[in-house]
Amino acid sequence: MPVCWFSYSGRVTDAELTVDRAPEPARNRYAARVLLVDSAGRVLLLRGYDPARPGHRYWFTPGGGLESGETPVDGAVRELAEETGLRVTPTELGAPVWQETVEFPFDGRWYRQEQHFFLLRVPNWQVDTSGFDDIERRTIDAHRWWPVGELAATPERVYPPELPTLLRRLTGEAEPC
Numbered sequence: 001m002p003v004c005w006f007s008y009s010g011r012v013t014d015a016e017l018t019v020d021r022a023p024e025p026a027r028n029r030y031a032a033r034v035l036l037v038d039s040a041g042r043v044l045l046l047r048g049y050d051p052a053r054p055g056h057r058y059w060f061t062p063g064g065g066l067e068s069g070e071t072p073v074d075g076a077v078r079e080l081a082e083e084t085g086l087r088v089t090p091t092e093l094g095a096p097v098w099q100e101t102v103e104f105p106f107d108g109r110w111y112r113q114e115q116h117f118f119l120l121r122v123p124n125w126q127v128d129t130s131g132f133d134d135i136e137r138r139t140i141d142a143h144r145w146w147p148v149g150e151l152a153a154t155p156e157r158v159y160p161p162e163l164p165t166l167l168r169r170l171t172g173e174a175e176p177c
Contacts, residue, residue, distance in 0.1 A: 085128025
C-alpha cells in the first residue's frame with residue numbers, strides 16, 4: 001500500500017478554540033500518535049479536554065510528546081503502551097503514514113507541535129488506561145472505537161479534523177493520494 005503524506009502547517013481553526021495568545025512565541029513540541037484500527041475498521045480515540053478550558057472537549061488519537069532523544073516511532077510505541085496497554089515493537093509499528101505541524105493552546109500555553117502518525121491494525125483490543133500519567137488521568141474521560149462513517153458525521157470535535165479522510169485513504173475506502 002502506498003504511503004500518503006499529508007502536511008498541514010497552521011493553527012487549529014475551531015471557532016471555540018479562540019483564546020488570547022500570550023506575547024511569547026509558541027513552545028516547540030514534537031509528538032507521535034497512533035491510528036489504532038481494529039478488525040471492524042474502527043479507530044480508537046480518546047476524549048479529553050484542556051484544563052484551562054474544561055468545556056472544550058475533543059476526541060484525539062493515542063499518542064503524545066516525545067521524550068528527549070526519543071525517535072517518533074519509539075515515542076509512539078511508548079505512548080501506545082501507556083495510553084492503551086498495547087505493547088508493540090517499533091518494527092511492528094513501521095513508518096509514519098502522516099505528518100502535520102499545528103499550533104494550539106493547552107493549559108494556558110501555546111504549542112507549535114510537529115507530530116508523526118503511525119497506522120497499526122489490531123484484531124481487537126481491550127483498552128487499558130492504567131498507564132495514564134497524572135495529567136491524562138485528570139483530563140481524559142473516555143475512549144471509544146469509532147467507525148469511520150460515524151467519525152465523519154459526528155458533531156463532536158475530532159482532532160485532527162481531516163482524520164476521517166485520512167483513515168478512508170489508509171484503509172482503502174477512498175482513492176489513494
